[in-house]
Amino acid sequence: MSKENVLKVENVTMQFGGVIAVDNLNLEVNQGEIVSLIGPNGAGKTTAFNVITGVYAPTNGAVYYKGSKIIENHPQGKMKKLYRGENPVMYTGHKVLAPTPDKITALGIARTFQNIRLFKSQTVFENILIAKHLRRTSNVFTATFRLNAKEEARMREEAEELLKIVDLTDVRDELATSLPYGKQRHLEIARALATQPELLLLDEPAAGMNPQETLELTEFIGRIRDEFGLTIFMIEHHMDLVMEISDRIYVLDFGKSIAEGNSEEIRSNPRVIEAYLGGAQDE
Amino acid sequence: MKKQTKIIWNVGLIAALLLLLFILEQVVPSSSMLFMVLKKGAIYALVAVSMNLLNGFTGLFSLGQAGFMLLGAYTYAILTIPVESRASVYQYFDGGIVQFAIPVPLALIAGGVVAAVFAFLIGLPVLRLKSDYLAIATLGFAEIIRAVFQWDKLGPLTNGSNLLRNFPTFQSVLYPFIVAGICIGLIVLLINSTYGRAFKAIRDDEIAAEAMGINLAHHKQLAFVISSFFAGVSGGLLAMYQTTIQASMFKSAMTYEILLIVVIGGIGSVTGSCIGSFLFIACSEWWLRFLDNSNLYIGDFHLSFMRPGFRKVVFSVIIMAIVLFYRKGLMGDREFSIEGARRFFQKHFKKKQAVEGGSSHE
Numbered sequence: 171m172s173k174e175n176v177l178k179v180e181n182v183t184m185q186f187g188g189v190i191a192v193d194n195l196n197l198e199v200n201q202g203e204i205v206s207l208i209g210p211n212g213a214g215k216t217t218a219f220n221v222i223t224g225v226y227a228p229t230n231g232a233v234y235y236k237g238s239k240i241i242e243n244h245p246q247g248k249m250k251k252l253y254r255g256e257n258p259v260m261y262t263g264h265k266v267l268a269p270t271p272d273k274i275t276a277l278g279i280a281r282t283f284q285n286i287r288l289f290k291s292q293t294v295f296e297n298i299l300i301a302k303h304l305r306r307t308s309n310v311f312t313a314t315f316r317l318n319a320k321e322e323a324r325m326r327e328e329a330e331e332l333l334k335i336v337d338l339t340d341v342r343d344e345l346a347t348s349l350p351y352g353k354q355r356h357l358e359i360a361r362a363l364a365t366q367p368e369l370l371l372l373d374e375p376a377a378g379m380n381p382q383e384t385l386e387l388t389e390f391i392g393r394i395r396d397e398f399g400l401t402i403f404m405i406e407h408h409m410d411l412v413m414e415i416s417d418r419i420y421v422l423d424f425g426k427s428i429a430e431g432n433s434e435e436i437r438s439n440p441r442v443i444e445a446y447l448g449g450a451q452d453e
Numbered sequence: 454m455k456k457q458t459k460i461i462w463n464v465g466l467i468a469a470l471l472l473l474l475f476i477l478e479q480v481v482p483s484s485s486m487l488f489m490v491l492k493k494g495a496i497y498a499l500v501a502v503s504m505n506l507l508n509g510f511t512g513l514f515s516l517g518q519a520g521f522m523l524l525g526a527y528t529y530a531i532l533t534i535p536v537e538s539r540a541s542v543y544q545y546f547d548g549g550i551v552q553f554a555i556p557v558p559l560a561l562i563a564g565g566v567v568a569a570v571f572a573f574l575i576g577l578p579v580l581r582l583k584s585d586y587l588a589i590a591t592l593g594f595a596e597i598i599r600a601v602f603q604w605d606k607l608g609p610l611t612n613g614s615n616l617l618r619n620f621p622t623f624q625s626v627l628y629p630f631i632v633a634g635i636c637i638g639l640i641v642l643l644i645n646s647t648y649g650r651a652f653k654a655i656r657d658d659e660i661a662a663e664a665m666g667i668n669l670a671h672h673k674q675l676a677f678v679i680s681s682f683f684a685g686v687s688g689g690l691l692a693m694y695q696t697t698i699q700a701s702m703f704k705s706a707m708t709y710e711i712l713l714i715v716v717i718g719g720i721g722s723v724t725g726s727c728i729g730s731f732l733f734i735a736c737s738e739w740w741l742r743f744l745d746n747s748n749l750y751i752g753d754f755h756l757s758f759m760r761p762g763f764r765k766v767v768f769s770v771i772i773m774a775i776v777l778f779y780r781k782g783l784m785g786d787r788e789f790s791i792e793g794a795r796r797f798f799q800k801h802f803k804k805k806q807a808v809e810g811g812s813s814h815e
Contacts, residue, residue, distance in 0.1 A: 223664065225660075270663065270668070270669070270670075271660075271663040271664050272663050272664075272665075272666045272667055272668045272669070273668075275663075275664060275665060275666035276666050280664075280665075281664055283660075283661065283664070287658050287660060287661035287664075288658075288661070289653065289654050289657040289658055289661065289662075290657050290658070291653065291656075291657055291721075291786065292650075292653060292654070292657065296650060299647075299650060300650045300651065300653075300654045300662075300665060300667075301665040301666070302647070303647050303648075303650060303651045303654075303665070303666070303667060304665065304666030304667070306647055308647065310643070310646075310648050310675060310679075313643075313646035313647050313648050314639065314642045314643045314646055314648070315642070316642070316646075318646075318647070322646075322647065325647070361665065362665075364665075365665055365666050
């Protein structure tokens with residue numbers, strides 16, 4: 171570990187019943203990097219994200235954030251017999267750590283979703299404002315009796331600023347779901363930024379975008395990384411985007427990590443080509 | 454409109470409403486059905502808004518409202534029956550075990566607090582459930598509470614299945630209006646605060662809300678407890694209005710009435726719940742009364758289908774019609790506001806203004 175790593179996933183296995191969705195995954199994301207996770211459909215990319223963000227407790231393994239362990243589990247109960255993954259006893263005897271997603275977000279890990287999940291009945295501005303709720307200092311009484319007016323004003327100001335950054339000020343009072351697809355993606359990223367993260371997880375940010383929009387998004391992701399001092403870990407299918415901005419790439423296939431490296435290394439890796447094209451090297 | 458002008462308008466409107474009620478009370482005989490409707494309407498408006506906070510704003514489908522009202526009503530009654538009349542009220546239980554009385558406002562708040570404490574305890578296991586399952590669990594709770602309060606062994610406290618009476622009541626229609634108004638005002642303040650936004654986020658998308666750092670368990674519990682607190686207060690008011698209470702009053706049918714008000718008014722609209730409440734009470738208790746008259750004639754034709762209870766048939770048909778034609782309730786999830794009303798009138802009188810040579814659009 172030469173550089174300080176922000177996120178470290180260690181021997182994480184996620185098994186649903188008899189299906190191993192993520193198989194002994196190990197990866198590291200360093201400070202300030204943009205790291206991509208790619209792989210064919212059903213490779214377990216989103217499941218890996220869901221483990222990191224606390225949606226699922228992993229069946230086995232641990233996750234570290236900035237050096238401290240935030241998630242840890244080992245096969246328990248029914249899983250004890252069913253477990254087919256690796257390192258079955260490595261984490262037994264340790265304390266089980268399974269925080270809920272809101273605790274993970276509070277630590278400074280924010281995410282977006284593959285199928286956009288905006289607050290439907292709320293305006294663009296309110297969507298961002300809601301995410302500001304996390305860093306409040308007020309309690310329910312001070313908030314009801316407006317004793318938090320200063321904080322409220324600050325929240326609104328910060329939300330306005332984020333709107334400006336994602337260039338949505340002109341539609342601030344529109345319903346979030348009335349925006350075109352590309353803008354909804356931007357709004358979701360802005361909403362994640364409103365929780366003041368240090369690590370941003372993007373789940374297919376360019377899904378459904380045309381080449382022009384993808385180009386803008388590429389530029390946008392690079393810009394927010396620099397502006398907010400973020401570390402970015404993303405799942406993506408658009409190879410142009412991935413190859414363009416990733417410092418490092420992990421390739422996942424059938425839950426297993428099959429390759430790691432920069433875009434050049436990945437492009438020429440025979441195992442990756444095999445995973446994507448299906449046994450091309452046999453010819 | 455500026456914020457200040459808005460506040461002035463709203464304060465003026467509330468003052469005008471109270472003044473109107475005050476004048477009505479001087480002019481109209483107090484036995485009129487109007488006052489009955491207004492009093493009960495105000496109380497139901499409060500409980501409907503409290504239910505809306507849970508069902509409409511937080512997205513938790515709970516049917517425990519009657520149970521929490523019962524807790525509030527009983528707490529109020531038990532704490533305010535004057536010491537000297539306890540012997541006659543608790544005649545089968547040697548005057549009961551509570552031998553003191555506290556002032557009315559305190560007792561109303563105590564009613565809310567008791568309901569809130571119960572909500573907290575019930576909420577711990579029950580709020581893990583979602584949608585229909587939550588509704589069934591809370592409905593079950595309300596039914597159990599009702600049964601427990603009628604239990605003979607609790608007689609020294611609850612007077613068993615006998616009536617509680619002789620506690621202080623109100624005469625003026627202003628009383629329930631002011632208490633319910635303050636409570637609804639507090640709920641509106643909450644809804645418009647950062648917590649209210651978090652509640653709406655949970656309603657819209659639980660997964661996204663949690664990913665944005667909103668602690669689901671904590672916020673759901675909070676909404677449940679607050680909603681129950683106000684249901685408890687309205688239970689106390691209902692006790693005052695009814696002058697006597699009995700656990701068997703708080704049937705699940707009562708919860709359905711409140712749910713109906715919320716749905717008719719518009720899920721997610723506070724003003725909708727208030728309007729719905731008055732319309733509902735007026736329709737069910739007052740405006741349709743003439744349908745119960747079995748001696749009604751049009752000319753010489755005897756309307757033989759009219760008999761006591763017929764108004765309920767008509768009432769059900771009206772409800773069905775409303776639900777069919779206003780699928781989102783009267784107000785949807787919008788709120789009544791001065792500005793909204795102005796815009797509404799502007800839209801409808803636009804033609805006239807255009808003829809006069811100018812519209813007042815800013």
